[in-house]
Amino acid sequence: MNLILIFISAAIINNYVLVSFLGICPFIGVSKKLGSAVSMGMATTFVMTITAALAWLLNKYILVGLHLEFLQIVSFILVIASVVQLVEMFIKKVSQPLYEALGIFLPLITTNCAILGLALFLVMKQYNFIESIFFGFGSGVGFTLALIIMAGIREELELADVPEPFKGAPITLIVASCLALAFMGFSGII
Amino acid sequence: MAKSKISVTQEFLKGLWNENPILRMVLGICPTLAVTTSAINGVTMGLAVIFTLVMSSFIISLLRKLIPNEVRIATFIIIIATFVTVADRVLAAFYPEMSKALGPFVPLIVVNCIVFARQEAFASKNPVGRSVVDALGMSVGFTLVLLVMGSLRELIGNGTIFSHQIMPMSFQPWMAIALQPGAFLTLGLLIGFANWLNTKGKKK
DSSP, X not given: OHHHXXXXXXXXXXXXXXXXXXXXXXXXXXXXXXXXXXXXXXXXXXXXXXXXXXXXXXXXXXXXXXTOGGGHHHHHHHHXXXXXXXXXXXXXXXXXXXXXXXXXXXXXXXXXHHHHHHHHHHHHHTOOHHHHHHHHHHXXXXXXXXXXXXXXXHHHHTTSOXXXXXXXXXXXXXXXXXXXXXXXXXXXXX | OOTTTSOHHHHHHHHHTTTOTTTXXXXXXXXXXXXXXXXXXXXXXXXXXXXXXXXXXXHHHHSTTTSOGGGHHHHHHHHHHHHHHHHHHHHHHXXXXXXXXXXXXXXXXXXXXXXXXXXXXXXXXXXXHHHHHHHHHHHHHHHHHHHHHHHHHHHHHHSEETTEEOSOTTOOOOHHHHSHHHHHHHHHHXXXXXXXXXXXXXXX
């Protein structure tokens, strides 16, 4: 039960994009088409789940074990960069079209603040190993959810008559503001 | 690139408006949205970014001929992460309350696109002096936008700026502006406004 609560809380109530403001760059950059939003979301969820597990192990046995907590930021970013590199090689091998569709955004997951944020939250919230994995997976699902909703809206928005200066990022942010208002309704459920 | 054709002053000024990282290039949005609940939070975050960006631009442009091209990304990240750790520890030691208010967003400067983009696009190709000026211009431009956003949201959401009462007592604060939806809305309107100003300036 506790695990389900962690999952729902990470995915919806503390949604990374709309409530905690993490991972806004891909949220604006990749939400133009539904298809690329789905694959970006999946790649991010995958990286997040693995990072959650690795970051937990690293923190527990190396950083805390050897009293090296001040190296947290440097070591987490290295773990994330290597996981992303692995995922990239894996996708390239398994699905060439998906690899080409993700393009530049795959290496950019490294600098997606949602991933580093996840690792830092894990340490702050003091979850155990299994809880961390659920937390990582839930966060990824939440990120994907926000991305897909946004992509759906933006595909419709293409047809709307938006004033010239507001095309692109500004209108996306304003739509995101409405979404955030809706997600605020979820706060306090748990 | 028109290298060394523009003066040092222009190098600094381009970060403030023409190539402003937030308003013109839409980089580094996450901290912009998250920490601008009040003016003071925005400015503190801005100062941390100024420190990190200027110091890492300085070191990276010093080392630009020594860093092999293949491992440059990893090298940049480690240099940036080092300065972010310094900023984070200093903040936690001297201003623990501020450090708590900014939450994970100080460590997250590591993955702030602005810092990385300046290293890749500028500091790794230009001499030390110019890189520092460029870094200073970009980070000051970033800080100014944070200051404007923070002041606006604090004014509307709480009736104050830097905790000084500005609005009359009868003013009913709009809580939503200080919360998440307000952050998205304020930034969207600001970028739209900047675009509008820019196109208007060009037509003249």
